[in-house]
């Protein structure tokens with residue numbers, strides 16, 4: 001079995017590569033990644049010499065390059081993680097999100113059709129459903145919740161999802177889609193809430209909380225997401241969407257306070273800053289379908305996962321300090337300078 005994993009040098013993609021090489025030692029995993037600011041080859045250091053692993057520096061929008069790779073590898077399955085993934089960056093500059101997230105998806109699916117793959121899996125997000133109100137804790141996103149996006153990022157992901165379903169109906173491409181809630185864990189890029197707060201707290205820098213910090217996200221340990229995708233590509237029904245989430249809703253401010261507590265840092269570091277434009281209030285996944293059909297349930301409790309994650313950042317300072325010492329500084333200044 002040969003699986004092409006796009007975006008495998010990023011946060012979730014790399015964790016998925018590690019999971020698959022361990023769980024299926026007889027599979028060949030071919031990682032396609034453009035190595036944008038969010039991709040890091042050093043993340044894949046531990047597997048780069050594995051004979052069942054190949055890394056290809058390639059843009060998913062590069063039709064010729066992608067076709068050539070399919071010709072060489074004749075993959076059975078494609079799992080498309082590659083994307084521009086940060087909401088704040090999409091608000092600053094939407095265009096690259098449309099290019100990679102929509103056009104890139106179509107290029108991957110065209111190659112999948114041409115080479116007759118057995119399964120094309122699109123890694124999507126709960127953000128395609130928009131948000132839920134804080135005063136209706138009884139409401140959750142199900143697979144039939146209407147698409148109702150807020151940011152250029154979520155709109156580009158929703159556009160890709162619609163295209164995936166259209167390729168299934170029009171061309172019979174054997175697709176599946178997963179829509180997951182917020183992930184956390186090792187190799188999470190430090191522009192995102194949890195790693196950013198850990199890195200800033202360790203440096204005794206202000207912890208920039210958007211608005212009042214009341215926004216709620218449904219956090220899932222990254223390994224649980226990887227296991228869900230593994231199940232879906234093997235046993236999920238073709239043409240179906242599966243929501244993936246942990247029933248672990250937390251307000252941003254509570255996460256930041258918890259990180260301060262775990263690191264022994266004062267809450268006086270917390271600084272309320274101008275809110276994100278169009279900021280979604282609450283995400284909450286109903287994972288009943290994937291549980292009933294595939295037996296998936298999250299295994300890592302947040303209390304354990306956040307400790308493991310903080311420990312990982314303490315033990316792997318070199319990985320993230322390397323990232324925040326470069327171009328990231330300009331991004332941080334632009335995003336937070338006079339916020």
Ligand code: NAD
Pocket residue numbers: 006007008009010011012013032033034035036037038039040058059060061080081082083084085086100104123124125126157179180181182183184189
């Ligand atoms: P990430 O930003 O950490 O990684 C994205 C990876 O894609 C990087 O390695 C980058 O180099 C690569 N990439 C970007 N553009 C590319 C292109 N044109 N061609 C080839 N590679 C390219 O993102 P992530 O957080 O790991 O998210 C992975 C996927 O999961 C995305 O599709 C995202 O929408 C989805 N998702 C993320 C979360 C989350 O909480 N992080 C939750 C649900 C869904």
Ligand code: DAU
Pocket residue numbers: 085086087088124125126127180181182183191192193194196208209210211213215216217252276283
């Ligand atoms: O729900 C899934 C989505 O989760 C994925 O599709 C996205 O790719 C992923 O980036 C993530 O999106 P969010 O916007 O929810 O994640 P982020 O870490 O950027 O922000 C989480 C919350 O924290 C959000 O309410 C904004 C807030 N925040 C974020 C940052 C970076 C702050 O208050 N301060 C910050 O500095």
